[in-house]
Amino acid sequence: MKLISIFAVLVTSLILNVKIVSAERVLITAENGEIGHGWVFGSTGYTSGSCWVVAPLHVINDNGNNARPFTYTDINGMSRIALNPIDVNKIVGLAEIVGTDDLAFSLIESRAGNKSCLSRLGLNSYEYNNLIRSNPDLTVYSMFTSSYKIINLKIYRAGSASFDGKFLLEPTDKNDAIDFVKSGLSGSVAEVKSNYGPQPIAMILNLENSNNNHLIKAIRFDKINTAFQLVEKFYVNNMKNIRAKTSGIPYKILNFSGILLNPAINPYSLNNNSSCLEIAPAGGKKTVSITIELEDNNEKISEIILKNQNNCGKDYQKYSIDQRISDSSDWDRVVTCESISDKFKPSKKCNMDLNGPRQLRITCVTNSKVGFSELKIQ
Numbered sequence: 001m002k003l004i005s006i007f008a009v010l011v012t013s014l015i016l017n018v019k020i021v022s023a024e025r026v027l028i029t030a031e032n033g034e035i036g037h038g039w040v041f042g043s044t045g046y047t048s049g050s051c052w053v054v055a056p057l058h059v060i061n062d063n064g065n066n067a068r069p070f071t072y073t074d075i076n077g078m079s080r081i082a083l084n085p086i087d088v089n090k091i092v093g094l095a096e097i098v099g100t101d102d103l104a105f106s107l108i109e110s111r112a113g114n115k116s117c118l119s120r121l122g123l124n125s126y127e128y129n130n131l132i133r134s135n136p137d138l139t140v141y142s143m144f145t146s147s148y149k150i151i152n153l154k155i156y157r158a159g160s161a162s163f164d165g166k167f168l169l170e171p172t173d174k175n176d177a178i179d180f181v182k183s184g185l186s187g188s189v190a191e192v193k194s195n196y197g198p199q200p201i202a203m204i205l206n207l208e209n210s211n212n213n214h215l216i217k218a219i220r221f222d223k224i225n226t227a228f229q230l231v232e233k234f235y236v237n238n239m240k241n242i243r244a245k246t247s248g249i250p251y252k253i254l255n256f257s258g259i260l261l262n263p264a265i266n267p268y269s270l271n272n273n274s275s276c277l278e279i280a281p282a283g284g285k286k287t288v289s290i291t292i293e294l295e296d297n298n299e300k301i302s303e304i305i306l307k308n309q310n311n312c313g314k315d316y317q318k319y320s321i322d323q324r325i326s327d328s329s330d331w332d333r334v335v336t337c338e339s340i341s342d343k344f345k346p347s348k349k350c351n352m353d354l355n356g357p358r359q360l361r362i363t364c365v366t367n368s369k370v371g372f373s374e375l376k377i378q
Contacts, residue, residue, distance in 0.1 A: 026053065026072040027143035028187060030060045037143055037187035038072055039200065040108070041121055045229060046236040046298075050107055054224060055187045056205050057087045057104045067104045075143070082106040086231050094230055098223040099165025102205055105231045121228060122200050122221035131194060131201075138169065138190040138201060153190055156215055165223035167202050169216040190218060240299065248305075248376040250295040254359065258288035261369060270375035276312035280369040288370055289363040294377075297357040304350040305376040306339045306362065313371025316344040322361040323354060331361060339372065 028036045036059030043050050053072055060070045067085035085106035088094045095101035122128060132155065140151040156168040169190060190202045202218035240249070253267045260266060261278040267290050269275040279288045294301070308317055317339040322331040337350035360377075364370045 024074060025141055025143055025189060026074050028055055028059055029071045029073070031068045031070065032062060034059050035184035036060075037185060037189070037204075039187070039189050039203065040072070040074070043228075043232060046232050047107065052105055052228070052232075053082055053108050054103065054105050054203070054228065055085075056203070057089075057102045058206075059184075059186050060085060060104060061087075067106075070106075072108070073143070080108065082108050086235060088227050088231065091230055091234050094227060097230075098219070098227045100205065100219050100223075103203075103219065103224065103227055105228060107235060121225040123194070123196070125222050127194075128201075128220075128222050131192065131199075136192045136201075138192055140185070140188050140190050140204065142185060142188065144184075151185075153216070165220050166205070167218045167220060168208055169202065169204075169218050171214070171216065174214055189221075236298075248378055249299050249301065251292045251360075251377055252295055254291040254293050256288070256290045257285075258282050270372060276308075276310065276371050276373055278313065278369055278371045281366060286367060287363055287365050289361055290375075291359060291361045292375070292377075293359045294356045299356045299358075301352055301354040301356075301358060301360075301377055303378040304337065304352070304360070304362075305374070305378065306337070306350070306372060307374040307376075308339050308341050308370075308372050310373055311342065312373040313339075313369075314341070316341045316346075317364055317366075317370050317372070319362050319364045321350070321352070322363070323352075324359050324361075325357055326359070334360075 024040050026038045026040050028034075028038045030036070036055060038053045038055035038059075040051060040053045043052060055070075057065070057067055060067055062068050067087045069081060069083045069085070071079050072082055073079040083106065085104045087101075087104040088098060089101050123131065135155055138153040138155070140153060142149045142151065152172040153169045154172065156170040186204055186206060188204045189200045190204065191198045192201050193199075200221045202220055203224060205217045205219055208215040208217045256267050256279065258279040259282045261280060265275045265277050267277060267279075269277050270290075281288055304321060306317075306319060308314065318336065319339065320336045321334045323334050324331050334352050334354070335350060338344070338346040340346065362375070
């Protein structure tokens with residue numbers, strides 16, 4: 001059978017047997033020329049709908065054991081670049097939890113709400129363990145176009161083969177074990193048939209050469225799932241820190257009290273530092289306020305930056321910040337701060353330590369008007 005026909009059969013089989021085709025085998029080419037395999041899947045967690053790829057670290061690392069960008073090619077021959085891979089060693093203690101330091105993940109496509117890239121990192125632990133106890137027949141597909149083949153395996157002494165999150169696998173044909181090393185099959189995935197369609201059971205890491213038995217060492221997919229949850233959280237927190245230092249944490253305006261002196265410029269202009277929001281007390285009051293809410297409940301607030309630059313408002317303005325979790329909560333005073341103007345920079349930052357979900361009310365006391373050019377949350 002021609003290669004393209006084999007791939008067509010595989011794709012058709014997946015569509016017929018899996019309710020949602022949400023993961024696929026890929027061929028990996030590293031910067032250093034190393035060849036291996038990987039597994040593309042989707043997230044339903046912190047980066048829901050986004051596509052990720054997982055592969056052994058030794059396939060994509062440099063000589064210093066650092067994960068490097070790599071190229072991956074799918075069954076249709078389409079090649080893409082995976083940037084900024086994160087290996088399990090970036091997170092303290094994770095390698096010990098999952099039983100290997102030879103694993104890395106890379107976000108390859110950020111598509112929130114993408115229905116075609118949903119999570120498929122294997123069965124839940126209960127179903128997974130029940131399946132393993134039956135010592136099922138496993139199948140590995142090589143992605144090499146020059147030597148496409150299907151390799152059959154069994155779990156070596158299934159009752160006691162899982163150690164530190166890894167399996168020892170035994171090819172039905174002993175000669176196939178040698179091919180795992182010669183043909184760059186590290187990262188290929190052992191799959192099993194189940195009531196839910198083909199399911200990934202373990203990812204091949206390397207050949208276990210003890211006693212010349214040609215056993216294959218692989219990491220369990222429930223351990224890969226555990227690793228991914230922590231890597232994904234690490235990625236999201238890292239991106240939040242970067243964003244907070246540049247564009248700031250996203251927020252929405254809930255309401256404000258006061259009169260807009262220019263109706264065309266409302267509090268939403270505070271997001272871009274391109275306009276001057278001028279607002280005066282209403283109905284004989286002596287205060288104006290703006291209430292905002294974090295768009296992401298998982299954010300963490302460390303600082304508020306309020307500016308009245310570009311000749312907007314007074315030289316500087318004192319303001320107070322109150323906080324609450326939701327509309328049903330009481331307001332509590334957090335801190336009193338000063339704005340940043342063209343001629344004035346406060347001696348101390350407007351710092352706080354608050355986790356989302358959170359609403360903030362910014363209040364200024366004034367007899368006339370106040371003007372602000374930007375509000376940034378970090």
